[in-house]
Amino acid sequence: MEGGFGPIVAFEIFGIPVTQTVTTTWFIMAVLILYSYMATRRMTTVPRTLQNVTEILVDGINGLTRQSMGDKNIGFAPYMGTLIIFIAVANIAGLFGLRPPTADVNTTFALSIMTFLMIHFFGAKSQGTWNYLKGFTEPFTLLLPLNIMGELATPISLAFRLFGNIVGGLIIVNLTYSALGSLSSSLLGISVPLFQVGIPALIHVYFDLFAGILQSFIFAMLTMVFISIAID
């Protein structure tokens, strides 16, 4: 890789650069919207293949939300589901040769800042703004700066956890590919990167599938937990 592992600017509108991250996100959005449309177009009482998968997915997300936020907060399920599905698909994008949008701090910070805003908006909404703000001075006023720093640390840790995991995987996969490429040319003496066939599959399975899906769950679970703590 030349010039590091950052995203490439795909094009620009009115001088605003649109990076690979954004275009890949648009592609993922298109796929997800198309999937949603296809899955819910003709729903039957006895579900068939696609509907089965969709029902398991939606039911799982509803169950997860109900489990970690309680029955009264089931309204958060669509947002949490969007988070899980989007982050999971974005993380897996590496499998299809795309640069994962989550390997960009802008994406992970966008998501974590939204979580941050939701935590404090819904916290203030359910407890009353004054009561909520007073909560930062507990157990005593001296801890106010610490409490504020702790709150500010939440989005940062959320964003960098996801970013670090995915970009780490991206870098390792890329390094493995170039290592295997140069190995095949130096060992076999041919310019065809033969060793790149098959061997990176394991690394993809771990970094893209396992870590990717795990991180999407962690991000959504933490968001749910933080919001429900703020609400209670």
Add this chain to the structure above:
Amino acid sequence: MYLTSYAALTGLKLGLVEPGWTFFFQIANTLILFLILKKLLFKPVTEFMQKRQETIAGSLEEARKKNLDAQALSAQYQEKLAQAREEGQGIVKAMEQEAEMTALQIKKEAQAEARKIKDDALKEIEREKVKAIQALKDEVAEMVVLAASQVVEKDFSADEHRAFIEKFIGEVGDTKWQN
């Protein structure tokens, strides 16, 4: 910052950790995706599953109710059936008794009839016998008179001796003809 040099932006590789416009793009993208998925995926599927759950619960409840009804009905029918069987048995028994009684009566009547016929026949026979004896007596008396007149060779006046003869024959007849 790349924002200062617009011209050569396309194709440029940005730094690994470089905040920029992408942040706002991604917030907008996430919100749009959330709204669309909520409307297109989460809401319809959740509602659909809920409706189906209610339908299934309703069907199960209905089935349970119907089952109970069926059981009650079955018990009712069985009771009715037992009742009917009992009734039927009663009717058959009554009929049998009646038939027996009728048969007995018929038999009695028949016996009475037969006895009557027999008695009548016996009476008739008796009558005929008496009649026959009487006729015989008359004939014998005549024959005796005829014979006696032949023997005496005299006009044995039948009228004169008839009473005597008849008395004689009558005495004889009563003892001898009886056998």
